Amino acid sequence: MRFALPYLSRLLGLMLILGWAELGFAQTLRIGTKTLPSSADPHYHYSGENSSMLPHIYDGLIALDKELHPQPSLATAWRVIDENIWEFDLRKDVYFHDGSKFTAEDIVYTFNRVPAVRNSPGSYERLTRRVKKIEVLTPHRIRFHTDGPHPSLDHDLAYVMILPHHLGLDVETTSFNAGTSAIGTGPYKFVEWVPGQFFKLERNANYWGGTPTWTDVVFTAITSDPTRIAALLNDQVDLTDFVPLADRESLGKNPHITLHDNAAARLMFIHMDSDRDVSPYITDIDGRPFTKNPLKDARVRRALSKALDRQAIVTYLLDGAGIPASQILPASFEGSSPDLLPDVYDVEGAKKLLAEAGYPNGFRLVLHSPSDRYPNDAKVAQAIAQMWWRIGVLTEVETQTRNIFFPAAARQEFSVYFSGWGDALVANALLGLVHTYDAESGFGSGNRARYSNSEVDTLIETALTTLDKDKQIELLERAQAIAFREDQGLIPLYHPTYSWASSNKISYRANLEGRTQAMLAKPKQVAP
Amino acid sequence: MIGFLSKRLAQSLLVMLIMSALVFVAVFAIGNPVDVLIDPRATQAEINAAMKALGLDQPFWMQYKTFLANLVKGDVGNSWVYNESALKIMMQRLPATLELAISALVIAIVVGIPLGAYAGLKPDTPSARFIMGSSILSFSVPAFWVGLMLIVIFGVKLHWLPIAGRGETISVFGIPFSFLTLDGLSHLILPAFTLSLSRIGMVIRLVRSGVREVLGQDYIKFARAKGLKESRIVRVHVLKNALIPVITVMGADFAGLLTFAVVTETVFAWPGMGKLIIDSIAMLDRPMIVAYLMVTVLIFILVNFIVDVLYAVIDPRISLTGAKS
Numbered sequence: 001m002r003f004a005l006p007y008l009s010r011l012l013g014l015m016l017i018l019g020w021a022e023l024g025f026a027q028t029l030r031i032g033t034k035t036l037p038s039s040a041d042p043h044y045h046y047s048g049e050n051s052s053m054l055p056h057i058y059d060g061l062i063a064l065d066k067e068l069h070p071q072p073s074l075a076t077a078w079r080v081i082d083e084n085i086w087e088f089d090l091r092k093d094v095y096f097h098d099g100s101k102f103t104a105e106d107i108v109y110t111f112n113r114v115p116a117v118r119n120s121p122g123s124y125e126r127l128t129r130r131v132k133k134i135e136v137l138t139p140h141r142i143r144f145h146t147d148g149p150h151p152s153l154d155h156d157l158a159y160v161m162i163l164p165h166h167l168g169l170d171v172e173t174t175s176f177n178a179g180t181s182a183i184g185t186g187p188y189k190f191v192e193w194v195p196g197q198f199f200k201l202e203r204n205a206n207y208w209g210g211t212p213t214w215t216d217v218v219f220t221a222i223t224s225d226p227t228r229i230a231a232l233l234n235d236q237v238d239l240t241d242f243v244p245l246a247d248r249e250s251l252g253k254n255p256h257i258t259l260h261d262n263a264a265a266r267l268m269f270i271h272m273d274s275d276r277d278v279s280p281y282i283t284d285i286d287g288r289p290f291t292k293n294p295l296k297d298a299r300v301r302r303a304l305s306k307a308l309d310r311q312a313i314v315t316y317l318l319d320g321a322g323i324p325a326s327q328i329l330p331a332s333f334e335g336s337s338p339d340l341l342p343d344v345y346d347v348e349g350a351k352k353l354l355a356e357a358g359y360p361n362g363f364r365l366v367l368h369s370p371s372d373r374y375p376n377d378a379k380v381a382q383a384i385a386q387m388w389w390r391i392g393v394l395t396e397v398e399t400q401t402r403n404i405f406f407p408a409a410a411r412q413e414f415s416v417y418f419s420g421w422g423d424a425l426v427a428n429a430l431l432g433l434v435h436t437y438d439a440e441s442g443f444g445s446g447n448r449a450r451y452s453n454s455e456v457d458t459l460i461e462t463a464l465t466t467l468d469k470d471k472q473i474e475l476l477e478r479a480q481a482i483a484f485r486e487d488q489g490l491i492p493l494y495h496p497t498y499s500w501a502s503s504n505k506i507s508y509r510a511n512l513e514g515r516t517q518a519m520l521a522k523p524k525q526v527a528p
Numbered sequence: 529m530i531g532f533l534s535k536r537l538a539q540s541l542l543v544m545l546i547m548s549a550l551v552f553v554a555v556f557a558i559g560n561p562v563d564v565l566i567d568p569r570a571t572q573a574e575i576n577a578a579m580k581a582l583g584l585d586q587p588f589w590m591q592y593k594t595f596l597a598n599l600v601k602g603d604v605g606n607s608w609v610y611n612e613s614a615l616k617i618m619m620q621r622l623p624a625t626l627e628l629a630i631s632a633l634v635i636a637i638v639v640g641i642p643l644g645a646y647a648g649l650k651p652d653t654p655s656a657r658f659i660m661g662s663s664i665l666s667f668s669v670p671a672f673w674v675g676l677m678l679i680v681i682f683g684v685k686l687h688w689l690p691i692a693g694r695g696e697t698i699s700v701f702g703i704p705f706s707f708l709t710l711d712g713l714s715h716l717i718l719p720a721f722t723l724s725l726s727r728i729g730m731v732i733r734l735v736r737s738g739v740r741e742v743l744g745q746d747y748i749k750f751a752r753a754k755g756l757k758e759s760r761i762v763r764v765h766v767l768k769n770a771l772i773p774v775i776t777v778m779g780a781d782f783a784g785l786l787t788f789a790v791v792t793e794t795v796f797a798w799p800g801m802g803k804l805i806i807d808s809i810a811m812l813d814r815p816m817i818v819a820y821l822m823v824t825v826l827i828f829i830l831v832n833f834i835v836d837v838l839y840a841v842i843d844p845r846i847s848l849t850g851a852k853s
């Protein structure tokens with residue numbers, strides 16, 4: 001066969017020149033993925049896996065581009081009429097996979113169905129709840145009435161996938177999983193899904209956004225990292241996600257493989273219990289419990305941050321797949337402060353701060369970390385502990401699998417823990433991570449360290465209702481400066497980089513949310 | 529026979545009851561499954577709503593009571609992750625594991641018995657020594673390592689065989705099987721061989737020691753004295769008796785193959801039950817874990833029952849009723 005290859009590639013090149021590829025040259029994309037979705041029902045479980053897979057089948061009113069800015073999708077244009085009213089023009093001549101026409105009625109139906117889905121372990125209601133009323137002006141123009149100013153409505157709508165209204169409100173999740181009701185307007189159609197095994201899709205030739213690139217798409221679940229990479233090297237799959245850090249170097253050198261890196265909208269951070277006087281895992285240097293928790297002192301928290309060599313962690317433990325962090329998102333993103341730079345590694349400065357706070361001899365603490373949630377999470381926790389030892393904070397590390405770690409963190413069983421937070425919107429992330437915890441309103445839902453500063457709270461709350469972008473950004477920058485520098489309410493550590501690997505015949509354009517989608521993959525033009 | 533059956537059934541029901549209670553206590557002790565399942569950005573109200581949806585807002589004993597009540601109706605519950613019947617998902621995965629385990633067992637027997645018999649009949653030859661040495665190696669090397677090595681050699685370096693998934697399947701009575709297509713068969717080879725490797729060594733050693741023991745028995749000497757042909761002695765008298773311990777061990781082990789093929793399934797992305805239970809434990813998907821253990825216990829009991837019957841067939845001294853011994 002080997003002798004035929006040059007001729008074959010020349011023939012291929014010729015075909016490309018003649019534009020055969022444009023005519024729908026049969027191409028299958030095989031993706032080896034770490035995780036598959038838990039449902040084909042777009043309103044069942046709001047999770048990363050589902051938000052990654054289901055947009056193949058369903059569209060939202062809005063789509064997010066690579067930098068996560070809202071772009072037209074089923075809505076062609078939108079405008080804010082008054083602070084509580086948004087008007088959307090709907091795309092005309094769009095058809096669902098079963099041939100029914102898309103109109104405003106489907107939007108109303110979708111918003112009614114979201115809260116009606118049964119047994120949801122994580123509802124999409126959080127994205128629709130702020131909409132109090134949908135006013136249908138014409139079949140292709142609607143108005144959303146919100147319960148107050150809600151500047152991120154457009155962003156939220158990107159996750160609400162639209163279903164045809166004829167499915168009815170009592171349609172069951174199982175009927176989506178079987179494919180019967182898995183009907184959207186998206187670029188690919190549901191073919192077959194076996195949970196945890198594969199997900200098969202085929203091209204929607206009538207897609208409103210032009211003919212999709214691939215005729216067929218097959219996602220195969222390969223949980224084991226080395227196997228996933230081996231399947232790529234063995235040409236069993238064309239594209240894989242979650243490239244293990246250990247394999248980056250050898251894959252980078254492989255001429256048949258291309259690595260695709262992209263910064264992630266995720267912050268890896270350390271939360272410190274600054275609320276309780278007696279925290280379970282903090283003792284003095286002799287192992288006796290404190291009556292006053294040293295982490296309540298901002299200087300101690302600053303010292304812990306200054307003692308960390310972020311660049312070393314990124315370079316040596318993540319093999320360069322990350323960037324040191326000082327705030328929720330990297331400095332170039334909307335709502336990030338360009339003046340807030342990552343803390344400089346400064347052992348002497350940290351020791352001085354500890355001495356000023358009255359702990360010249362340091363103290364002891366236990367750092368908790370998940371061991372199977374983030375790339376090299378347990379190793380990073382070990383490195384953090386070693387760096388803290390250098391300033392006299394004798395740190396032990398305890399790692400747990402995610403199914404034990406997260407429930408325990410929610411019960412506030414830890415004093416100091418290392419974890420991550422993924423959010424593309426700075427305001428939402430701040431609300432979850434550093435706003436004062438309030439069970440009723442749901443503010444501070446991820447603030448398991450119970451950091452609290454009323455000034456930060458006010459800044460976040462105001463930002464969340466400020467429709468003026470520039471003003472909102474100003475507020476967010478100020479909130480971050482206080483929470484992450486002056487108060488050191490939490491310690492931002494790094495933003496991880498997500499990696500995909502593919503055969504060199506494919507180009508992949510990743511986005512900030514780390515989605516693995518056929519829409520983001522394109523065949524590379526083969527040189528004749 | 530009926531007495532034997534009903535006693536077995538009662539025993540297994542009790543075991544299942546205890547297992548389910550243990551799973552409930554274990555998941556309850558670890559923590560709130562909703563904290564694992566839900567998006568970390570969820571508010572307390574959303575967490576509460578999800579807990580209510582899954583019945584986790586009820587007190588512990590009430591949850592167990594509801595579970596038992598549903599169980600009587602034949603309903604193990606819906607998976608929290610998939611919102612589908614846990615038993616149904618389990619049954620989707622069972623054929624893959626069954627296929628893998630049976631293939632491994634067949635390989636172990638086909639390869640192990642002749643080699644073991646040879647090593648037993650001609651113990652002092654160099655090849656017998658080589659067989660015995662290799663058999664020790666075969667069950668000393670860990671399965672995940674063997675699996676990864678096979679992947680590197682046959683997948684990444686030689687590109688001979690696929691290394692992940694089941695490949696093309698053909699449905700027989702609605703159940704998909706890989707071994708009926710060439711593509712599926714090529715997918716099956718590496719995982720089945722990996723899983724069988726340690727069993728090959730075990731079969732070799734069992735058959736060898738069985739053969740050695742039987743060869744010294746009086747009835748073999750008598751058969752020889754009678755002037756029977758050596759091949760007949762080996763086939764009818766030696767092997768038949770040497771196989772009894774093999775059946776016991778492989779029988780008990782087959783249930784183990786089925787349920788603990790976890791490592792092999794994970795390494796080769798073989799979509800069986802083992803991989804499912806690992807995923808389910810990671811998500812604290814209690815109905816799924818319970819369903820898995822139920823099916824596991826059932827398989828163990830069923831296989832042991834079959835072994836007992838086989839036993840009686842091969843060895844006339846054993847009777848199932850056990851009353852007159």
